[in-house]
Amino acid sequence: MNKLFKLSSFALAVVLLASCGLRRGPQGDLIGSEDRPEYNPQEVPYGMVACPGGTFHMGQADQDIAATMANLNKQVTIGGFYMDETEITNNEYRQFIEVMVNDSIDVLGEEFVMTQLYPDTTVWVRDFTYHMGDPLMEYYFTHPAFDEYPVVGVDWFAAKYFSDWRTKLKNKANADNGKAPMPKFRLPSEAEWEYAARGGRDMAVYPWGGPYLRNAKGCLLANFKPGRGDYYSDGFTYTAPVAQFFPNDFGLYDMSGNVAEWCEDAYADATVPITWDLNPVYYDDNEPRKVVRGGSWKDIAYFLETGTRNFEFQDSARSYVGFRNAMIYLGRSSGSEFR
Numbered sequence: 001m002n003k004l005f006k007l008s009s010f011a012l013a014v015v016l017l018a019s020c021g022l023r024r025g026p027q028g029d030l031i032g033s034e035d036r037p038e039y040n041p042q043e044v045p046y047g048m049v050a051c052p053g054g055t056f057h058m059g060q061a062d063q064d065i066a067a068t069m070a071n072l073n074k075q076v077t078i079g080g081f082y083m084d085e086t087e088i089t090n091n092e093y094r095q096f097i098e099v100m101v102n103d104s105i106d107v108l109g110e111e112f113v114m115t116q117l118y119p120d121t122t123v124w125v126r127d128f129t130y131h132m133g134d135p136l137m138e139y140y141f142t143h144p145a146f147d148e149y150p151v152v153g154v155d156w157f158a159a160k161y162f163s164d165w166r167t168k169l170k171n172k173a174n175a176d177n178g179k180a181p182m183p184k185f186r187l188p189s190e191a192e193w194e195y196a197a198r199g200g201r202d203m204a205v206y207p208w209g210g211p212y213l214r215n216a217k218g219c220l221l222a223n224f225k226p227g228r229g230d231y232y233s234d235g236f237t238y239t240a241p242v243a244q245f246f247p248n249d250f251g252l253y254d255m256s257g258n259v260a261e262w263c264e265d266a267y268a269d270a271t272v273p274i275t276w277d278l279n280p281v282y283y284d285d286n287e288p289r290k291v292v293r294g295g296s297w298k299d300i301a302y303f304l305e306t307g308t309r310n311f312e313f314q315d316s317a318r319s320y321v322g323f324r325n326a327m328i329y330l331g332r333s334s335g336s337e338f339r
Helices: 002-019 090-108 110-117 134-139 156-176 190-198
Strands: 048-051 054-058 074-078 081-084 260-266 289-293 310-313 326-328
Touching: 048 190, 054 190, 074 190, 081 190, 090 110, 090 156, 110 156, 190 260, 190 289, 190 326, 260 310
Parallel strands: none
Antiparallel strands: 048 081, 054 074, 081 326, 260 289, 289 310
């Protein structure tokens, strides 16, 4: 009887342990692929700031003085992403060029590197007639005095090539350290750019929120052309070093003025009504015009407005167009990871 009791107790213990999920290991069960790379909550990439997802009214925030009817208001939702705090600087782009020259020129060819990727410094002479642009052509990209100024003379293709290289650079380091790969660096979509420029202020005319171009002390709030023949009232004749003016509420600098910025999208007058209202982006490989946003040092205030759309041809390098990168945030966003 005692022996039977012991056997019954043992069987009961086995049943209880099994019912609690305690077993030796998977026995032909679906457990997912093993040996996956470790992935912690996504880190904020160096030099970037977080733009939490949300809903906003995309489109003209003020009078459409050009009567383009190309940017009617539309409520859209944007997923969380990261964006460069500033425009890509000369020195950051120089790091890319040095790698291309030292490590990739045998593969890509010197002509491709120097004509397609190296900044076209002649833009300072070609963009404006009867203009003494020679000093900038000679010094703007090469002299250390301009290291922290935004890179210009880079077309849409070169900006995308830089983004791909930056992705490989970061993910090689992650692989060497046993980390999961990061999402790719890329040009922001037009919708992401506008959402980031507003900094959480829906219908804001300018990134700083208000409808005025000067603060209470009378100081201009961006680098642009405030009056006819006046390029210097903001303190800079041409471009300015990045982050010289106050950031918006997301912590992004120079979303208006300094240099206009390449976006991922092809340009079309009908983009707003035909794109979806969730993370919209307009692709068209047959359209040579690509969206640029934000206005520049040589533009009037209209082009600085967060809702003003503009374009440049994809193979055109200009003295007033630069870029910055964006990166998608992976996973469901509660907003807390962006604080």
